[in-house]
Amino acid sequence: MDIKAYIKSGILELYVAGQLSEKENQEVSQLMQQHPEIHQEVLEIEAAIVKLTEATSPHAVKFDALKDKITETKVVALKPKTSNWLSYAGWAASIILAAGLLWTLNTKNQLEEDIKTVATEKQTLELQIEDARHSLAKTKDLLEAIRAKDIVTVPLNGQGNFDTSYAKVYWNKNDNAIYLDAQGLPEAPKGKVWQVWSLTLNPLIPTSLGTIDDFNSDDNKIFAIANTNESQAFGITLEPEGGSETPTMEQLHTLGIVNTTP
Numbered sequence: 001m002d003i004k005a006y007i008k009s010g011i012l013e014l015y016v017a018g019q020l021s022e023k024e025n026q027e028v029s030q031l032m033q034q035h036p037e038i039h040q041e042v043l044e045i046e047a048a049i050v051k052l053t054e055a056t057s058p059h060a061v062k063f064d065a066l067k068d069k070i071t072e073t074k075v076v077a078l079k080p081k082t083s084n085w086l087s088y089a090g091w092a093a094s095i096i097l098a099a100g101l102l103w104t105l106n107t108k109n110q111l112e113e114d115i116k117t118v119a120t121e122k123q124t125l126e127l128q129i130e131d132a133r134h135s136l137a138k139t140k141d142l143l144e145a146i147r148a149k150d151i152v153t154v155p156l157n158g159q160g161n162f163d164t165s166y167a168k169v170y171w172n173k174n175d176n177a178i179y180l181d182a183q184g185l186p187e188a189p190k191g192k193v194w195q196v197w198s199l200t201l202n203p204l205i206p207t208s209l210g211t212i213d214d215f216n217s218d219d220n221k222i223f224a225i226a227n228t229n230e231s232q233a234f235g236i237t238l239e240p241e242g243g244s245e246t247p248t249m250e251q252l253h254t255l256g257i258v259n260t261t262p
Contacts, residue, residue: 003035003037003038006031006038007037007038007041011024011028012028012038012041012042012045013045015028015042016042016045016046016049028042150172150173150174151170151171151172152170152171152172152173152258152259153168153169153170153171154168154169154170154171154233154234154256154257154258154259155168155256156168156169156234156235156236156254156255156256157254157255157256158184158253158254159252159253159254159255160252162252162253162254164184165184165185165186165253165254166184166185166254167180167181167182167183167184167185167236167254167256168180168181168256169181169234169256171227171231171258176226176227176228177224177225177226177227178209178224178225178227178234179222179223179224179225180196180212180222180223180225181221181222182194182212182215182221182222182223182236183220183221183222184254185215185221185236185253185254187215187216188212188215188216188238189238191240191241192238192239192240192241193211193212193213193215193238193239193240193241193242193243194211194212194215194236194237194238194239194253195208195210195211195212195236195237195238195239195243195244195247196208196209196210196211196212196225196234196235196236197209197234197235197236197237197247198227198229198231198233198234199231199232199233199234199235200229200230200231200232200233201232201233201257206235206246206247207229208243208244208245209225209226209227209229210225210243211239211242211243231258232257232258233255233256233257233258234255234256234258235247235252235254235255235256236252236253236254236255237249237251237252237253238251238253239251
């Protein structure tokens, strides 16, 4: 075989870089044992890589210091080694291949991150869709309830200094529930809650129907409230968190009397 042509082919650089197949590695190893020239070339390639690594490391010797050292040292003439451009080309190809593999790995990692992001966004969207469906179903149920044939509508008007407040009660006596539309009430201040009252007028007896703790966070401001009382009126007051046993009349925002006229 033509040893020089084989050396110039670049296969030895690929061998050192670990880019050959197992079969090709075995072939190179056998030729190294048979031909000392090939073995020597592999050693020189490995030495060149070591020097290149040292030259590019953070602790590499500065050029000026190296030049001064060479000046002080006795120069020994060595037989110049013929440049092997094909070998360098093969080594350069190995570096380019390694860079390409690194780029592919980074691209794969970025793709995996993008897939995770899309999956998270998809899950969030599914939850939003489910919430929208639930809200739509709730709205449909409320509309059916307030449009029932036997529903009693009770407007609650603003009282005293709160004349801009308003609300409306839809009372279905058949299922012992009221549906309170409280869109006309302002948000409850910090530390306060809206409390709903059922009233009998003669004598005046207030009965708490509970507090609306989620008033500020509720979007449609319509609330279903149990009511088993023979109510003659409904009122809404602003009370401390946790509610009050009796209504604070100074904080009576709305009041409405049930119309008993057929």
